[in-house]
Amino acid sequence: MRLEEAVSMGTKELYRAKEFANLAGVTVRALHHYDRLGLLRPMQRSEAGYRLYGLRDFARLEQIVVLKFIGISLKQIGRLLEPDAKLHGVLQKQREVLLAKRLQLDKAIRAISNAQRSTQSRKEPDWKLFQLIIREVEMQKNLEWKGKYFSTEAQAKVAARRSQLSPQALEKANRDWAKLHRDIEASLNEDPAGPKGQELAARWEKLIEDFTGGDPDILRGLTAMMADRANWPADARAASRATPEIEVFIQKAVEAAKYKLVC
Amino acid sequence: MRLEEAVSMGTKELYRAKEFANLAGVTVRALHHYDRLGLLRPMQRSEAGYRLYGLRDFARLEQIVVLKFIGISLKQIGRLLEPDAKLHGVLQKQREVLLAKRLQLDKAIRAISNAQRSTQSRKEPDWKLFQLIIREVEMQKNLEWKGKYFSTEAQAKVAARRSQLSPQALEKANRDWAKLHRDIEASLNEDPAGPKGQELAARWEKLIEDFTGGDPDILRGLTAMMADRANWPADARAASRATPEIEVFIQKAVEAAKYKLVC
DNA sequence: GGCACCATAACGATGCGTGATGGTTC
DNA sequence: GGAACCATCACGCATCGTTATGGTGC
Numbered sequence: 001m002r003l004e005e006a007v008s009m010g011t012k013e014l015y016r017a018k019e020f021a022n023l024a025g026v027t028v029r030a031l032h033h034y035d036r037l038g039l040l041r042p043m044q045r046s047e048a049g050y051r052l053y054g055l056r057d058f059a060r061l062e063q064i065v066v067l068k069f070i071g072i073s074l075k076q077i078g079r080l081l082e083p084d085a086k087l088h089g090v091l092q093k094q095r096e097v098l099l100a101k102r103l104q105l106d107k108a109i110r111a112i113s114n115a116q117r118s119t120q121s122r123k124e125p126d127w128k129l130f131q132l133i134i135r136e137v138e139m140q141k142n143l144e145w146k147g148k149y150f151s152t153e154a155q156a157k158v159a160a161r162r163s164q165l166s167p168q169a170l171e172k173a174n175r176d177w178a179k180l181h182r183d184i185e186a187s188l189n190e191d192p193a194g195p196k197g198q199e200l201a202a203r204w205e206k207l208i209e210d211f212t213g214g215d216p217d218i219l220r221g222l223t224a225m226m227a228d229r230a231n232w233p234a235d236a237r238a239a240s241r242a243t244p245e246i247e248v249f250i251q252k253a254v255e256a257a258k259y260k261l262v263c
Numbered sequence: 264m265r266l267e268e269a270v271s272m273g274t275k276e277l278y279r280a281k282e283f284a285n286l287a288g289v290t291v292r293a294l295h296h297y298d299r300l301g302l303l304r305p306m307q308r309s310e311a312g313y314r315l316y317g318l319r320d321f322a323r324l325e326q327i328v329v330l331k332f333i334g335i336s337l338k339q340i341g342r343l344l345e346p347d348a349k350l351h352g353v354l355q356k357q358r359e360v361l362l363a364k365r366l367q368l369d370k371a372i373r374a375i376s377n378a379q380r381s382t383q384s385r386k387e388p389d390w391k392l393f394q395l396i397i398r399e400v401e402m403q404k405n406l407e408w409k410g411k412y413f414s415t416e417a418q419a420k421v422a423a424r425r426s427q428l429s430p431q432a433l434e435k436a437n438r439d440w441a442k443l444h445r446d447i448e449a450s451l452n453e454d455p456a457g458p459k460g461q462e463l464a465a466r467w468e469k470l471i472e473d474f475t476g477g478d479p480d481i482l483r484g485l486t487a488m489m490a491d492r493a494n495w496p497a498d499a500r501a502a503s504r505a506t507p508e509i510e511v512f513i514q515k516a517v518e519a520a521k522y523k524l525v526c
Numbered sequence: 527g528g529c530a531c532c533a534t535a536a537c538g539a540t541g542c543g544t545g546a547t548g549g550t551t552c
Numbered sequence: 553g554g555a556a557c558c559a560t561c562a563c564g565c566a567t568c569g570t571t572a573t574g575g576t577g578c
Contacts, residue, residue, distance in 0.1 A: 018531065025496060032533085033568055048576055050532055063393060066400045070371040074567070087389045091396070095375045102368050105361055108333040112358045126350045130326060133354070137329045281557070295559085296542055311550055313558055337541070 013054050014044065020053040024061045039064060039078055071098055107143075111136040145236070149228065150221035161213050176207055181241040188245055192252035198260075201253035276317050277307065283316040287324045302327060302341050334361055370407075374399040381430075408496055413484035424476050439470055444504040451508055455515035461523075464516035 017028045034040040035051065040061055043054040053061075060081065067077045071094060080087055115132040147155060162170070180203050190196050212218040226247070232240075280291045297303040298314065303323055305314040316324075323344065330340045335357060343350055378395040410418060425433070443466050453459045475481040489510070492500065 016532075027568080028532090029568060029570085046532090046576095048532075049534095050576080062397060066393075066397050069400045069403075070375055070396070085389065087392050091375055091379060091392075095372060095379070098368055098372045098375070102365060102372065105365050105368065109358060109361045109365065112333055112354055112361070116354060116358070126348065129350050129354075130329075133333070134325060134329045137332045140332075279558075290542080291558090292542060292544085300541095309550095309558090311558075312560095313550080331541095 014052040015054075017051050017053075020057070020061075024058065024065065026061070026065065034061075034064065034074075037074060037078065039074060039081070070094055107140040111140050145232070146221075146225065149225040151217055154215070154217040154221045157213070157215055157218055173207070173210065176203075178241060180204060180207065181246060184246050184249055185241075185243070188249055192249055193256035197249070197253040198257055201250065201257045204250050204254065205257075277315040278317075280314050280316075283320070283324075287321065287328065289324070289328065297324075297327065297337075300337060300341065302337060302344070333357060370403040374403050377402075408499070409484075409488065412488040412491065414480055417478070417480040417484045420476070420478055420481055436470070436473065439466075441504060443467060443470065444509060447509050447512055448504075448506070451512055455512055456519035456523075460512070460516040461520055464513065464520045467513050467517065468520075 015023065017031055021028045021031055031040070031051065031053075035042065040057060042051040043057055044052040046052055063081065064074075064077055067080060068074070070091075072080070072090070076090065079085060080090060111133065114136045115129065118132050118136075119129055143155065150158065165173075180200065183203075184200050187196050187200065192201075208219070208222070212222065226242075229240075229242075229244075229247075278286065280294055284291045284294055294303070294314065294316075298305065303320060306317040306320055307315040309315055326344065327337075327340055330343060331337070333354075335343070335353070339353070342348060343353060374396065377399045378392065381395050381399075382392055406418070413421065428436075443463065446466075447463050450459050450463065455464075471482070471485070475485065489505075492503075492505075492507075492510075495503075
């Protein structure tokens with residue numbers, strides 16, 4: 001029975017590839033693809049080998065399209081269309097996957113937006129713009145792994161403090177930390193409780209105070225982070241100039257300072 | 264000069280693949296990949312053919328990683344790292360791309376969430392759940408193309424009305440429309456101004472009134488949409504039972520009704 | 527006979543992961 | 553000599569888009 005006959009009989013229920021594809025809003029190539037994957041094979045083939053799709057096929061294709069819309073892979077879809085599939089759990093998991101993706105997207109978008117905002121209207125050279133993006137992206141990544149140590153409120157407070165400081169101030173803080181680390185490194189052979197050690201301890205506490213703003217939440221996070229150096233990402237560990245020796249030295253120096261206070 | 268020597272001279276600035284990869288937070292395989300693409304070729308090769316990366320390489324890799332983070336393809340990155348690249352415009356475009364992706368993601372997430380909410384705690388069979396997702400996804404898609412006809416406020420109003428109606432009421436509305444279409448189709452040979460035509464016109468206006476809630480914004484959108492049937496997506500056109508003949512008939516019938524009112 | 531549609535086959539694109547195989551460093 | 557690196561293929565994945573080649577329907 002050819003298409004024409006079916007139509008004239010008022011029983012048209014077979015569609016050839018292109019018409020069917022248009023109805024469903026997919027391409028003919030996609031139909032071929034689904035056919036070869038065994039996802040959706042047409043009800044019939046004509047004598048010449050033409051694919052002929054029916055209404056049942058349409059329902060199934062609709063399901064495929066919908067599952068694709070929510071980001072399910074064709075392989076998964078194949079499993080879900082089996083009779084004893086557990087759709088509910090998959091939906092739940094997929095929602096989480098999508099939420100994670102959106103978080104990722106948001107970070108990227110924020111990084112671009114912030115970089116653009118920083119260079120707004122001023123016509124910076126490209127290398128400068130690059131610096132900005134790099135800084136922004138690294139800040140996003142920082143938020144990620146540092147989040148393990150800082151409570152949500154602490155993170156918010158840090159962000160608030162940081163946004164109030166001028167870029168120059170931030171840069172100065174960076175320089176100060178770097179110089180302090182160098183100085184400590186150069187004094188490792190001295191007595192932490194001695195005068196040099198006490199001066200270094202004072203500078204250290206001052207910088208910590210500047211960073212935390214005296215907030216105990218932030219301080220707690222910072223301490224937890226410093227203690228967990230072994231689990232930092234490789235790049236953060238490499239970027240930090242604080243070696244274990246330095247940590248030990250400054251810890252002793254600070255202890256000594258406290259002890260002196262008590263006396 | 265071997266690595267050891269360089270280190271002992273205090274001039275270490277060459278890293279072999281794995282160390283360099285760890286520093287930058289990428290895999291060795293990625294380094295190979297970038298090398299073969301010409302994106303990042305190491306400063307040197309050892310006699311044995313080992314890749315030796317330097318600090319300049321690190322800076323470049325950092326740029327690559329950052330651009331990847333914001334979703335730029337490696338091919339694009341290659342172009343952006345050329346000396347005369349226009350980073351600014353690319354950033355702007357990429358931001359728009361990411362925003363579009365997020366919209367898409369949001370639609371998928373909302374579709375899942377709504378479907379889950381509709382089936383909450385009740386243990387529905389899977390086919391029922393399927394129906395729900397399909398409905399939700401199609402609603403998301405509807406919002407998309409129907410947005411061309413309805414103003415933002417009109418869309419909000421429609422959504423508000425729809426969310427207040429019970430699912431049963433929605434289903435009834437659907438059935439009513441379908442029945443009306445069938446009835447009109449069966450009466451196409453009658454006089455639109457006759458009693459049968461007038462009854463159909465009354466039912467038509469009633470359903471329109473139910474949908475718009477009497478809101479002129481919504482009515483305007485609806486009229487614009489009906490008039491633009493030629494540009495609907497194929498599936499919407501196929502789904503709608505309103506053929507051109509039906510449109511013409513009902514238009515005449517409604518006109519006649521108004522005319523009678525005037526007399 | 528010509529145009530629109532059909533089929534199959536096969537390469538392309540994206541960014542590496544994952545072996546396989548064999549050499550290098552210490 | 554053995555562990556831990558290194559190098560170069562080369563296939564695999566996901567989802568079709570895109571020709572290329574040749575048959576079919578009207």
